[in-house]
Amino acid sequence: MTDGTTHRSRRSPWERYGWVMAVIWLVFLVYPVIALVNSPADSGWVITGWTALVAFVVIYVAGFINGMSGSGGGLMTPPKPIQWWAFGALIVCGALTIPSVGGNALSFIPFIMSFASYGLTRPAHWITLAAGIAITGATIFLMPGWISYVAILAVVVMLGVVNTVSTTLIIRSTEAETLDRELATSEAREGVARDVHDLVGHSLTVVKLKAQLVRKLIDSDPERAKAELADIEALTTEAISGVRTTVAGVRSAELCDQLNTCREALKSDDVRLRVEGDPAALSPVQSLTASWILREATTNVLRHARAKNVTVRIAPGKFTVTDDGRGHSGSEGNGMRGMRERATTSGATFLVAPAGDRGTRVEVTW
Incomplete structure (x- = not known):
């Protein structure tokens, strides 16, 4: 997966396709277009009206695209001055356009309201909503033949309700997702603290006992003291390696980063990693769990499987790691227990099963 693909996969559907909604709504500008075609105003005002209409469309669509891309801000982030x-x-x-289209200029108000709702701040949304309804209502009831413009007022009110509901749902959904991510990160940190405590605590306890034994044996039995020192060296090396592995897992919390890390680790042992599916199919909480599962599964492949190929399959609510190694022995060590615990904590089911005639399949399903 290329960096460009990864970047696009991290963008939400709202960021990628929200501007399409802005383009579709432009069909309602047919009313000022018709009014301009049949306008009795001077040619100068008609030309001004057409120029203003075209400029309105360009600015409206460009502003929506700019906001959806994240570079302009709006809705969930403070809008930039350009917005x-x-x-x-x-x-x-x-x-x-008013001198040339008259009351049909009210057709621009729904677009201005939508731009404020999705491209600016919440206060701007409420102010523009109130102003749009007030201006439309006042203009309609003060104009001769106002009854023909009542439909515009109905559209303005309806669109105000739709914008309010949809933007509220988007904000709440994003806030809930952020909270889930923070909770998952907190749980991950607790897991890291537990792993480091267990690993370093055990190793330091054994090192302390062996150091005490070396001090007693250094004069009476130098050879055994040397052997104990060698054990101390091996223990400290193992502890350092474990801590580095744990920290690397924290730094590579995102699934895309973890896939790249595991691909390089497997490549160094002549094992090929193939990815099927899009990491964006998993939620942030699921991705965090999948990252930990993938890291541990990769470690097991490198230590025990003697595999040549590893396949990672990603689908909505499902994450699978399959290798073509010598298969799972059936016993469950610390690595398997750790994966099962992390899957259970995230509300998923965890399965380890044979992968065809040979190999192992590790499957997590939410």
Whole structure:
């Protein structure tokens, strides 16, 4: 998976396709278009109206794309100044069409309201909503033949409700996802602390006992003292390696990063890693758990499997690691217990099974 693909996969559907909604809604500008075609105003005002209409469309779509890309901000992030300038330009463009289209200029208000709702702040949403309804209502009831424009007021009110509900749901969904990610990160940190405590605590206890034994044997039995020192060296090396592995897991919490890390680790042992599916199919909480499972499964492959190929399959609510090694012996060591514990903690089921005639399949299902 290339970096570009990875970057796109991390973007939400709202970020990738939200601008399509803005383009579809442009069909409602047919009313000022018809009004411009049949406008009795001077040619200068008609030309100004057409220019303002085209500029409105360009600014509106560009502003939505800019906001959806994350570079302009809005809705979930503070909007950049360019979004405010675009908002002001939309109001000016709509106002410039009034001399040529008259009451049909009210058709621009729903677009201005939507831009404020999705591209600016919540206060801007509420202010623009109130102003849009007030201006539309006042204009309609003050104009001759106002009854023909009542439909515009209904559209403005309906769109205000839709924008309010949809933006509220988007914000709450994003906040819930952020909270889930923070909880998962907190649980992961607790797991790391437990792993480091168990690993270092055990190793240091044994090292202390052996050091005490060496001190007693150094004069009476030098050869055995040397053997104990060699054991101490091996224990400290193992502890350091374990701590580094744990820290590497924390630094590579995201599944895409962990896939790259594991691919390089397996490649160094002439094992090929193949990925099927998109990491974005898993939620942030699921991805965090999958990262830990993948790291431990890779360690098991390198230590025990003698495999040549490893396949990672990712689907919504499912994560599988399969190798073509010598198969699972049936016994469950610390690595397997750790994977099972992490899967259970995230609300998933954990399965270790043979992969065909040979090899092992590690499967996590939410």
